[in-house]
Amino acid sequence: MFDGKTILITGGTGSFGKKYTQTLLKRFKPRKIIIYSRDELKQFEMQQVFNQDCMRFFIGDVRDGDRLKRAMRDVDYVIHAAALKQVPAAEYNPMECIKTNIDGAENVINASLDCDVKKVIALSTDKAANPVNLYGATKLCSDKLFVAANNIAGGHSTTFSVVRYGNVVGSRGSVVPFFEKLIQEKADYLPITHEEMTRFWITLQQGVDFVLKNFERMFGGEVFVPKIPSIKITDLAKAMAPDMATKYIGIRPGEKLHEIMCPGELSHHTYEYDDHYVISPTISFSSRANDYTVNALKEKGKVVSEGFEYSSNDNPDFLSIEEIIEFNQQAEL
Numbered sequence: 001m002f003d004g005k006t007i008l009i010t011g012g013t014g015s016f017g018k019k020y021t022q023t024l025l026k027r028f029k030p031r032k033i034i035i036y037s038r039d040e041l042k043q044f045e046m047q048q049v050f051n052q053d054c055m056r057f058f059i060g061d062v063r064d065g066d067r068l069k070r071a072m073r074d075v076d077y078v079i080h081a082a083a084l085k086q087v088p089a090a091e092y093n094p095m096e097c098i099k100t101n102i103d104g105a106e107n108v109i110n111a112s113l114d115c116d117v118k119k120v121i122a123l124s125t126d127k128a129a130n131p132v133n134l135y136g137a138t139k140l141c142s143d144k145l146f147v148a149a150n151n152i153a154g155g156h157s158t159t160f161s162v163v164r165y166g167n168v169v170g171s172r173g174s175v176v177p178f179f180e181k182l183i184q185e186k187a188d189y190l191p192i193t194h195e196e197m198t199r200f201w202i203t204l205q206q207g208v209d210f211v212l213k214n215f216e217r218m219f220g221g222e223v224f225v226p227k228i229p230s231i232k233i234t235d236l237a238k239a240m241a242p243d244m245a246t247k248y249i250g251i252r253p254g255e256k257l258h259e260i261m262c263p264g265e266l267s268h269h270t271y272e273y274d275d276h277y278v279i280s281p282t283i284s285f286s287s288r289a290n291d292y293t294v295n296a297l298k299e300k301g302k303v304v305s306e307g308f309e310y311s312s313n314d315n316p317d318f319l320s321i322e323e324i325i326e327f328n329q330q331a332e333l
């Protein structure tokens, strides 16, 4: 579906953007891939690796609506990956996080509508479900803006959906590189916040493949959630350094013991498909059907049981220590 098309990726120089670009170039023949982000050095470095004729690099901020509109001219598909995503930084600089994650979302929506983009997928996070920190709260606002955007599309045919998933193994600033550094430095112990802590676990490639697939599945308004395994953080420590001591240091501000992707309170809006869930909008769309039991690929979903919650500690799929080792190897760490 991306052959001959123009795709714009906000935050295209980030972990997700680079993997998405690499995958698009491997599997399709896009007319253009536009990378939209702020930092010229990251773009310069990406250009050294991705120097194909179809690549375009736009310096721009998602806070700048005019620049986004200029960048989106003749664009078919948009992936909105740009975000401020470090939980502590968001707590200390709340307005900066709000401007990028919420105002930026609104700008992406307006530019996509004005430029008649066909489909837009915005990336979300498990931290947006029942949020307890500002980062999660801004991503929930962003999710709501993208869902509601399907109602303001008016005469435009642009459709908007959201993809939500959990911890990407090895992404910048996450637990795996943190533990790796301590292991290399031969630290005395690995700090564990809580012995019961669990997290969802996904590779970057799985995240990219899930987004690609959902461009085919979407009608607009869905929050797509993949079925992925969970891990216990204590098992991750054992998988990475079986002989190293661990020390419990307590949950940090803004952190949850377990993450949620589909809140129980939204079970009556949640549909189970073979390999994913769909949270349907809590608003009705006037211009289209509001049936989310079947998607554009004709896959069928069923309503989940009342109160069903998709949570990292209540997941039927938990990785053992051996499976974590294998999984992390697959993640090309």
Ligand SMILES: NC(=O)c1ccc[n+]([C@@H]2O[C@H](COP(=O)([O-])OP(=O)(O)OC[C@H]3O[C@@H](n4cnc5c(N)ncnc54)[C@H](OP(=O)(O)O)[C@@H]3O)[C@@H](O)[C@H]2O)c1
Residues within 6 Å of the ligand: 010, 011, 012, 013, 014, 015, 016, 017, 036, 037, 038, 039, 040, 042, 060, 061, 062, 063, 080, 081, 082, 083, 084, 085, 100, 104, 123, 124, 125, 126, 139, 165, 166, 167, 168, 169, 171, 172, 174
């Ligand atoms: N990594 C995870 O574990 C994870 C899990 C679930 C969901 N997500 C979501 O996935 C998305 C991508 O994450 P990632 O891991 O690829 O993040 P990342 O590696 O930190 O990349 C973020 C990208 O956004 C750009 N950016 C930041 N602020 C911007 C702004 N104001 N205007 C334009 N571009 C801006 C950055 O480039 P510049 O700094 O040069 O602008 C960079 O290209 C995010 O929306 C995140 O919330 C991530």
